[in-house]
Amino acid sequence: MKIKVLFIAPYTAMSYLMEDFRSEIDDIEVDVKVGNLEAAIPIAKRAEREGYDVIVSRGGTAKLIADVTNLPVIDVHISGYDMLRVLTLANQFPGKKAIVGFSNITIGAKTITDILEIPIDVYTVEKAEEVEPLILNLKKEEFTVIMGDVVTVNVADKFGLEGILIQSGREAIFDAFQRVRSLFDFIQKIQAEVSLLKSLLDKTDSDLVVFNTNQEVVFQQWHSLSPSEVRLEQLLASFDEETTVLLHLDDNEKVTATPSRILAGENEYTVFALSKLRRAYTVNKIKADTVQQPPMIIRESESMAFCLAQAEANLDKHNWALIGEKGTGKELLARFIHYQKFQGRGLFVKGSATEILSDFEATDQEIRTIFIYGVEQLTEKDLLTLMKLIQRTAQVIFILSLEEEHASIQSFLFHPFTARVYIPPLRERQKDIRALAAYFIADFHREKGTTPIKIKDEAVHLLEQYSWPGNVKELKALIQDAVLLEKRDVLDGKIVEHLLNKKTASKYEKIDESFLQGTLEDIEKRIIHILLEEEDGNQTKVAKRLGINRSTLWRKLKN
Missing domain, CATH: 1.10.10.60 (Homeodomain-like)
Structure with missing residues (x-):
């Protein structure tokens, strides 16, 4: 099947070149029209109705028509060869010379004139309306030769200046049609995948609701549930969350709603997969989600490598006690254990000990792991209640987050089916600091668009000398502060030293005379x-x- 292409040439000479080039592209059917800027818009609007697959044009014309059509638009670039040709031609003319045009012309022109030290001034415009006053001013400054696109040349001629059109040569047109082929192949693959996904969606019995970024429903599919049972405002309340939420239906049934983000072109959507829970489960601040892949845990240091080895060696155990200071990453390790035991299947539930005791009734078979923190805040009576809850809920594993071995729960801690894993503080993981810092830098670069992508040795050395009372959480917070301040690609020691000095000084701010x-x-x-x-x-x-x-x-x- 031939690709049907509409080639809109912004100037007549380009259409002649395209006609000569047509014989070299027997796999593409090309129709050539001439139209510059606004004159090209009605031509482009008709293209979709006339069955074209792709439009090819150049510069400002390509940019304009891309906004008025749903068809993909390929821009014919101006190559280095094209720029060298026009500069060679212009060099034969006496007097002052200038290049005037949009950035697609002027960026490359400026680079070449700078490298070759060619005495030609380069001026960039953002709108076609800016060209005439600019060239009029250049005439007053005694410029005689103006190079640029069609608009520029027409204005130069109007004011009696020598106008030289920067044309796209055969190399640029050849490159454009290579991109046409690649784009068309990609679109064909995407359309095949969409057809497949639509077929699969029709076969699945999942209940789905899809929102766009404006929180509008763009698709919904119901099998075991009905739209009247699920209040969409409950989903919207957790629209920005990335964890699975549990919804209460009017008949006291519960539903898991697992959100995921998908990108379709430039559009982002949130898909909620809904599933009824088969047993009672109440939720307030308790969070339930899935762990689809093992979390990244840095283990370069001997102490952390031993900690991970200890966890992996005890995967057959039913319950766990993760013992370590605040901020050492006990929840991360709990998620690691959950994934290693269940390979991403089932729900991971986390909540404070107080919340679990007040809101937890029973577990659903979807729930595999319950991670409990804040055990130290419980009274002796509540601790006893928690131990009884763990004993009678045998179908899930419990992971307790502890800062130390609590004497009141020795029956749990030292039970044969309980694994005890001791998580080292960051001050004992000096070899992990470089990797942790690099990981956080990459994470912030991806999530927040921060500039640094590397950390200098001097900065790492400073981080390694600090005691980190807040452990990994404190390190992550400091790296975030540092990368937000650093505007270069490399995070050096000055900002890190300044932030560390601030932390040290703040310890003594409260102590006055x-x-x-x-x-x-x-x-x-x-x-x-x-x-x-x-x-x-x-x-x-x-x-x-x-x-x-x-x-x-x-x-x-x-x-």
Whole structure:
């Protein structure tokens, strides 16, 4: 099947060249029309009705018609050969010379004139209306030769200047038709895939709702559910979330809604795949989602490599205790364990211990893993309730996030079916810092469009010297601050050093001259309150840092 192409030449000479070139493209059927800028618009608008597959034109004309047609438009470029030809021609004329045109002409022209040191001025315009006043001004400055596209040459002739048209040669036209072939093949493949996907969609029994970026429904398919059962505002409430959400139906049934993003050309869509849960499950702040691929975990250091090896060696265990300081990445490791055990199947649920106890009724067979954090905040009574919940919910694995081995849950910690994994703090993972920093830089570059793509050794060295009390989360936050400040491709040590100095200085900002006033007991209380703030009110950790027990700490706070 031949590709049907409409070639709109912005100037007559180009149509002659295209006619000569026609014999070399026997796989493409080409019709040639002449029309520049607005004159080409009605020609392009008729093209779709007349059954053309692709339109080929040049420069500003190609840009204009691309906005008024649904057909793909290929722009014939101006090659380096084309520019050298016109510069050679112009060089034979005496007087001052200038190139005037849109950026598709002037960027390449400027590069060539700079490299070859050709004394020709280059002027860029954004609209055709800018050409006439610019050339009139050049005439006043005694320019005699003006090079550019059709508009430029016409205006130059109008003011009695020598106008030289920058034409696209055979090489540029050959390249354009190569792109026509590639684009047409791509479109054919896409259309075949779309036809296949439509057929598969008709066969599947999934319930789907598709939104565009304006949060408008563009497609919906219902099998086990009906549109009246699902309130679309519930989906819109989680429109910007990337995790699976659970919806409550009016009859107390629950539905998992798993969103995914798809791109179709320049348009982005959000697809919610809906599925009824077969058992009761209530949700407030508890989050449920899927883990479709193993999360990236840096393990260059010996301590982290041992941690991952410990996790992988215990995949047969039913429950887990992940023990480590705040910010060490316990949730990330929990997702890793979930994926390794279930290979992306089933739901991963996470929630605080308080939320799990108040909102968790029973599990659905869709749920495979429940990750619980904030265990340290529970009372002794609530801890006992949590242990009973774990014992009677045997069909899922529980992963507890702990900052230390809690004496009240020893029955869980040291049970034969519980795996204990100790996650090292970042200060013990010095060899991981370079890789972690590089990973975060790449992540921010992709997600936020930040400039740096590399980090200098001097910056890494500074990061390796810091103690990182906030662990990996603190490192990630600092890298984000640094890449937002750095506007070059490489993140150097100056910004990193400045941010680290700020962090160090901030520790002492609260301590002023009045801190040491009063009795020893007053000063001691001030120290305790500062430590409580740093440890988010965790008295056990404060007592440990002070080298006293909790009872002594409590007495000091009461006095």
